[in-house]
Amino acid sequence: MSRVRLLGVCTAMAVGVTAIPAAAASASAPAHTSAKPVITLSGSTSVAPLASLLIRGYLKQYPGRVKFKLAQGGSDVGVADVAKGRVSIGMSSRDAKSSDPGGLFFNKVSKDALCVVTNPGNPIANLSQEQVKAIFSGSVRDWSDVTGSSITGTIDVVVRTAASGTQDAFQKIFLGSSSVLGAASQKASNGLVQQAVQTNKNAIGYVSFDFAGGTNAVAYKGTACDLRNAKSGAYGGTRNFWFVTRGRPATGNAIQKFISWAQNSKRAQAIVGKHWVPLV
Numbered sequence: 001m002s003r004v005r006l007l008g009v010c011t012a013m014a015v016g017v018t019a020i021p022a023a024a025a026s027a028s029a030p031a032h033t034s035a036k037p038v039i040t041l042s043g044s045t046s047v048a049p050l051a052s053l054l055i056r057g058y059l060k061q062y063p064g065r066v067k068f069k070l071a072q073g074g075s076d077v078g079v080a081d082v083a084k085g086r087v088s089i090g091m092s093s094r095d096a097k098s099s100d101p102g103g104l105f106f107n108k109v110s111k112d113a114l115c116v117v118t119n120p121g122n123p124i125a126n127l128s129q130e131q132v133k134a135i136f137s138g139s140v141r142d143w144s145d146v147t148g149s150s151i152t153g154t155i156d157v158v159v160r161t162a163a164s165g166t167q168d169a170f171q172k173i174f175l176g177s178s179s180v181l182g183a184a185s186q187k188a189s190n191g192l193v194q195q196a197v198q199t200n201k202n203a204i205g206y207v208s209f210d211f212a213g214g215t216n217a218v219a220y221k222g223t224a225c226d227l228r229n230a231k232s233g234a235y236g237g238t239r240n241f242w243f244v245t246r247g248r249p250a251t252g253n254a255i256q257k258f259i260s261w262a263q264n265s266k267r268a269q270a271i272v273g274k275h276w277v278p279l280v
Helices: 009-014 047-061 075-083 129-137 165-175 190-198 227-232 254-264 266-272
Strands: 017-019 038-043 067-070 089-092 104-118 156-160 185-187 203-208 216-220 238-246
Touching: 038 047, 038 075, 038 254, 047 067, 047 089, 047 104, 047 238, 047 254, 047 266, 075 089, 075 104, 075 165, 075 238, 104 165, 104 190, 104 227, 104 254, 129 156, 129 165, 156 165, 156 190, 165 203, 165 238, 185 190, 190 203, 238 254, 254 266
Parallel strands: 017 067, 038 067, 038 089, 156 185, 156 203
Antiparallel strands: 089 238, 104 203, 104 216, 104 238
């Protein structure tokens, strides 16, 4: 699957990150012979904004220690890339699956709130789990049948593609055994779901909290989807963010140093705490 929503070149250069072109990402190996190590990352469009900020913080604290290259494409892409040795770290917004290749190690870096979102022109205040299931499965198809809706008309359901960790998390947390409506519009990134909901009054979707801006984030089971509730554990729609590696990173190598810093340093946890849930 092709990569999507690569970091812009100017942004990438500003933080010392090179955006990996789609064709080159698969050819990038994690091992390099140059004096300065290069850490390559690919995968989740949810984790990528956090990874970019962590890279910025790491390079500020340890200038010249290492170079980074970052691509996206979805959690399944990141997991597959790291399993095949194409990248150093696969970014994943879903937990490990029994179907994942063997030998992978999932390093938790944060938790994230997953928000159900509607257009600001349809500011629904709250949805129960049964309502979410009914809407996203297609058993309820008109906004006139949804309590709290300020509009009528066909509900335009927006979901993520199968390679998405966000889709996997949404299925497990919100839908359970219910299936997503087959006619739902599928988007390849959080940003595209955000844009679709922002521009369509009849739309409903779900995004990482970091992408909820410009939408109406709907409370779930009576609890607002916000950072405070995610940090306290009150909000039920949280999931883990992972840096996936081939085996546990060897102590002292560049990958292990970066991941350990991301998990444990005060500077990293301050970065995480701005839009996500820190580990400590």
